[in-house]
Amino acid sequence: MSATAAGSDRRAEIIATGARLFAERGIAHTSIRDIGDAAGILGGSLYHHFRSKDDLVDLIHRGSTSALDQLYRDALSGTDNAAEQFVAMVHASFEMFDRYPEATVIYMNDRQYLAARPRFDYLRTAEERHHKLWRSVVVRGVRSGVFRPDLDAELTSRLVQDAVWITGRRWVRTSRARRSIDELAGATSKILLGGLTG
Amino acid sequence: MSATAAGSDRRAEIIATGARLFAERGIAHTSIRDIGDAAGILGGSLYHHFRSKDDLVDLIHRGSTSALDQLYRDALSGTDNAAEQFVAMVHASFEMFDRYPEATVIYMNDRQYLAARPRFDYLRTAEERHHKLWRSVVVRGVRSGVFRPDLDAELTSRLVQDAVWITGRRWVRTSRARRSIDELAGATSKILLGGLTG
DNA sequence: GTCTATAGCCCGATAGAC
DNA sequence: GTCTATCGGGCTATAGAC
Numbered sequence: 001m002s003a004t005a006a007g008s009d010r011r012a013e014i015i016a017t018g019a020r021l022f023a024e025r026g027i028a029h030t031s032i033r034d035i036g037d038a039a040g041i042l043g044g045s046l047y048h049h050f051r052s053k054d055d056l057v058d059l060i061h062r063g064s065t066s067a068l069d070q071l072y073r074d075a076l077s078g079t080d081n082a083a084e085q086f087v088a089m090v091h092a093s094f095e096m097f098d099r100y101p102e103a104t105v106i107y108m109n110d111r112q113y114l115a116a117r118p119r120f121d122y123l124r125t126a127e128e129r130h131h132k133l134w135r136s137v138v139v140r141g142v143r144s145g146v147f148r149p150d151l152d153a154e155l156t157s158r159l160v161q162d163a164v165w166i167t168g169r170r171w172v173r174t175s176r177a178r179r180s181i182d183e184l185a186g187a188t189s190k191i192l193l194g195g196l197t198g
Numbered sequence: 199m200s201a202t203a204a205g206s207d208r209r210a211e212i213i214a215t216g217a218r219l220f221a222e223r224g225i226a227h228t229s230i231r232d233i234g235d236a237a238g239i240l241g242g243s244l245y246h247h248f249r250s251k252d253d254l255v256d257l258i259h260r261g262s263t264s265a266l267d268q269l270y271r272d273a274l275s276g277t278d279n280a281a282e283q284f285v286a287m288v289h290a291s292f293e294m295f296d297r298y299p300e301a302t303v304i305y306m307n308d309r310q311y312l313a314a315r316p317r318f319d320y321l322r323t324a325e326e327r328h329h330k331l332w333r334s335v336v337v338r339g340v341r342s343g344v345f346r347p348d349l350d351a352e353l354t355s356r357l358v359q360d361a362v363w364i365t366g367r368r369w370v371r372t373s374r375a376r377r378s379i380d381e382l383a384g385a386t387s388k389i390l391l392g393g394l395t396g
Numbered sequence: 397g398t399c400t401a402t403a404g405c406c407c408g409a410t411a412g413a414c
Numbered sequence: 415g416t417c418t419a420t421c422g423g424g425c426t427a428t429a430g431a432c
Contacts, residue, residue: 010397025310025314026310026311028226028227029226029310029311029314031424031425031426032425032426032427033424033425033426041397041398041399042398042399042400043425043426043427044398044399044400044401044426044427044428044429045397045398045399047426047427047428048397048398049397051427052426052427053426053427109309109310111307112223112224112227112307113224113227116223116227148392150388151389152385155365155382155385155386155389156389158365158368159361159365159386159389162361162364162365162368163357163360163361163364166360166361166364167353167356167357167360170356170360184353187350187353188353188357190348190393191349191354191357191393191394192393193393193396194346194392194393194394194395194396195388195389195390195391195392195393195394195396196389196392196393197392197396198391198392198393198395198396208415229406229407229408230407230408230409231406231407231408239415239416239417240416240417240418241407241408241409242408242409242410242411242416242417242418242419242420243415243416243417245408245409245410246415246416247415249409250408250409251408251409397432398431398432399430399431399432400429400430400431400432401428401429401430401431402427402428402429403426403427403428403429404425404426404427404428405424405425405426405427406423406424406425406426407422407423407424407425408421408422408423408424409420409421409422410419410420410421410422411418411419411420411421412417412418412419413416413417413418413419414415414416414417414418
């Protein structure tokens with residue numbers, strides 16, 4: 001249906017505009033009118049395409065969490081060695097940052113906005129689901145003797161997960177053009193892995 | 199003067215209430231009326247104590263940056279060994295998180311709010327000033343052979359500074375009672391330092 | 397599908413009584 | 415020093431014309 005297709009194009013364009021502005025200025029500081037202005041449409045008219053501002057926020061994040069689930073699954077299934085799994089998890093994370101840069105930045109910057117709304121609970125549960133994976137790699141590494149025996153699994157896994165995400169945010173915002181994700185993932189995993197094996 | 203002293207007490211009480219609410223819910227999501235309710239006063243009456251909401255935000259952060267300057271100065275002056283300086287910098291950071299927990303959390307969560315207002319430029323310049331210190335330790339460590347030679351100074355120093363702060367935020371919010379700052383700083387610096395010397 | 401126009405709400409801040 | 419009362423403005427979202 002051509003009407004639907006044309007509608008989808010406009011819709012996709014507006015989603016992209018909203019994602020860009022939300023990532024640049026934050027959700028709370030970007031009004032519906034701002035998005036309308038940037039998309040060449042009046043604020044009120046956006047409600048023909050979306051039911052609410054949060055629907056738009058939701059559309060930006062839908063897909064990214066399940067994509068990361070799949071990337072982490074692949075990262076863990078390739079090997080049984082904890083150090084190799086760790087490096088693969090770092091690379092998988094940066095692959096996601098590269099595919100969903102706006103969702104990455106918005107999630108990092110607007111945690112409080114998202115946490116205050118029950119409809120975005122799926123983002124928090126995804127983070128906890130992924131933390132269990134990071135934690136399992138740390139525990140396996142300690143048990144198998146690949147990582148140092150004195151690591152606190154909870155502290156270590158939180159630290160590496162947080163460090164990878166915050167490095168990803170910085171990269172998306174400041175140096176995406178200058179440095180490839182493989183370079184960055186390699187340098188990041190080398191530092192963090194050295195701390196676990198050292 | 200007793201009137202001034204009594205006024206200062208009330209003022210300090212309101213600052214503490216504002217700091218708590220800003221840290222819990224975020225600045226944008228905490229209204230003047232919210233602070234008034236929590237302090238047992240009407241919103242409008244707060245303007246007898248402060249000129250604006252941002253004045254209150256400012257009072258919460260004033261002092262913490264210069265205190266951190268001093269802590270870092272002391273950390274660096276104690277030794278010339280880069281590894282020891284690194285551990286001292288981590289400890290200094292957590293000392294600051296312990297002394298100014300609300301300022302720490304607000305700074306981490308409301309970066310966008312603060313970055314959008316010129317009056318809070320001093321927070322960003324402080325972060326850059328402190329980053330130069332982290333970077334100098336990394337560079338000194340590489341040059342003196344204490345750290346691995348292949349470290350990218352910019353990436354590494356950003357990573358450790360970010361990782362320390364985000365770990366501090368998590369600690370302030372979730373486990374301040376359960377774990378002392380010395381324990382946490384020790385575990386954190388051990389992991390990060392291992393990545394630099396590994 | 398986009399427009400005009402506005403309802404309804406919350407916000408920061410102010411004026412003046414007590 | 416706190417109150418009552420309110421101004422002026424921005425916001426999300428809606429109703430109905432075109």
